[in-house]
Amino acid sequence: MARINDNYLKLKAGYLFPEIGRRIKNFTEANPEAKVIRLGIGDVTRPLAPAVIEAFHRGIDDLTKVESFMGYGPEQGYDWLIDTIIDNCFAPRGVQLKRSEVFVSDGSKCDCGNILDIFDLGNRVAIGDPVYPVYNDTNVMVGRTGEADEQGHYEGVVYIPCTEENNFTPPIPAEKVDLIYLCFPNNPTGAVAGKEQLQQWVDYALANQAVILFDAAYEAFITDPAIPHSIYEIPGAEKCAIEFRSFSKTAGFTGVRCAFTVVPEALMGKTADGREVALNGLWNRRQATKFNGVSYPVQRAAQAVYSPEGWRQNQEIIAYYLENARLIREGLQAAGVTCFGGTNAPYIWLKTPGGSSSWDFFDRLLNECHVVGTPGSGFGPAGEGYFRLSAFGQRENVEEAVARIRKNLA
């Protein structure tokens, strides 16, 4: 009989969000009248910006005529979208990129997982705790880890605890690692990293010839001008970092699907016999062979995110979510809850009141307030005793959720 990839059986539990979905389903089936407010999964709720909608429709219109029909596009994305990305996301911040260094894709989740394809299993990987579960799970699935211990840490991974003591910003590991996941603004804690801190990581990576996998999916929520949006704002990062970006949260594309990944040509890995090979070429080959590019109308819609109107309209949407974040943070703080994040980030990371466990607090919020959040322990054992609320809801729902929680905690 065909042998399965046994590594899948090491995975501890269902992926976090399906488990949350299951509990919500059970609750709503038992309580069909309850108005459940979802501030759990980081999914946007505002409509697409009008300029984006318009470009999306125009993209479809191109497919109605022989002369403008678009079939297979470049697996890496169309040049006009890549140029728009470079000119708008990177050039204004002093980062020079070549077209060949930007790879348009259908999602950062995909890219974060798929990037492991081009690395040897022998690499030692460092992952924060708490962390976006995909980093852990994809390393398990590909076979880089051993079994999980009781608290859910997989053998062979170097975990970097992100705690209140270190302000939820991971300290540089004492040992040598080869791959390091960093996510700023952070999911789930909402922590951000300044230039000095990122420079320390780049220095460490260069000194140890490690590769930083930098997840910048939430960079659009940065309002503080001192905080870098891209790892490439840090000198030397082009020799040690891959960056993941997404239109999901920037422009409401969670259901539309577009993202991109930057693999600089200066970034090298080595073979078993010590030769240096550019990671850019490997990722290009991976994408050309196992991916067929992003939907053409979606790429047109993504391009419009950076048009003057599209940009202005999206900034309003981001400001809306950031105001939600402020309302949650300040509302819960007023109720005596210790909160982190929620500025320069769409997530509020709170300490569960009374020291209850993350899942107990989840069940309490769901059953008593009809509010869905995400248990901190779902992001790793160091997240136990914490809870994530997302600012992506509708204003009136956010206000009502905060009012319900305050009343419940009073």
Add this chain to the structure above:
Amino acid sequence: MARINDNYLKLKAGYLFPEIGRRIKNFTEANPEAKVIRLGIGDVTRPLAPAVIEAFHRGIDDLTKVESFMGYGPEQGYDWLIDTIIDNCFAPRGVQLKRSEVFVSDGSKCDCGNILDIFDLGNRVAIGDPVYPVYNDTNVMVGRTGEADEQGHYEGVVYIPCTEENNFTPPIPAEKVDLIYLCFPNNPTGAVAGKEQLQQWVDYALANQAVILFDAAYEAFITDPAIPHSIYEIPGAEKCAIEFRSFSKTAGFTGVRCAFTVVPEALMGKTADGREVALNGLWNRRQATKFNGVSYPVQRAAQAVYSPEGWRQNQEIIAYYLENARLIREGLQAAGVTCFGGTNAPYIWLKTPGGSSSWDFFDRLLNECHVVGTPGSGFGPAGEGYFRLSAFGQRENVEEAVARIRKNLA
């Protein structure tokens, strides 16, 4: 320094189509006045069906309003699309599938490559020759093979030659294998498989507890009612086969991106210690963790492919391409060229005149006729001396290409 996946360095050459693209680029830069007709890559050229366009637009309109906005969808695809697929592609052919057995994705190329994630590297794999290059390349990249030999066969793979002698339909291998790629109607040869032949494969797979990876991307081009569209029309296939389907050729979605893969719940694999595990659950976990679903408006467009008008309109497009295939096949046959395929399939597989090599014939057609085809040897060493022409062009281009080739060969 981070270690790369050395398996990538075993890949023989660039992926076939980029190499063709390079030669076309060189030619057109040197001959800017030449009107090049492309019958090489299997890319569609007809506009989307009006009913599909309409549904696609309506899908976008849903994203303009808070009440109808769609964010993250199920990674497996929306139930309404899955139900539409089951009701229209499978139920009428007597195949009963559950929702949980159909996984909507952004492309068959992706799924064909990604499916290897859930299998152990120790499985022995059988691949036809000639063949869609992705089957070979993805097995190399994942590390299942050794180095390539001089003719381009990778160590450890069981190759099944598809030749004129066996009518380009692969014979059952004498040895035991665990994974078998089958593609009918075939890319590149246009060969089709009847029920008896597929039953032999299913019997072999059941007897050897092997898994058939059945690529049915071109099933829409079958006009002969005796030929199965799905491997699941064969009794027992639900216990030994995964099927890949695509909207790319069925409905002109090469630039739109939608496909689906069927993993029956009855299909099992085994662990190292001999336990049986359902492959359905593994693929579900793979997709939930490393994929984020297909663009919502794209799924709406795909659903409309099966509406009464959408279906009728698409059948006209398919008939158009099949008429192209007839023109190519009969035109070249009249010029004395030996042709295969081109009925029940959009590809014509021809013997290069005068026994020239595939790439020599490619260069001759490009330089002398300004027609682009695909060298048979690009699909594997057994394709040497053959050449693939695609029926996906515009009618007037197809007619002109055939006329040019006939004149050149006269």
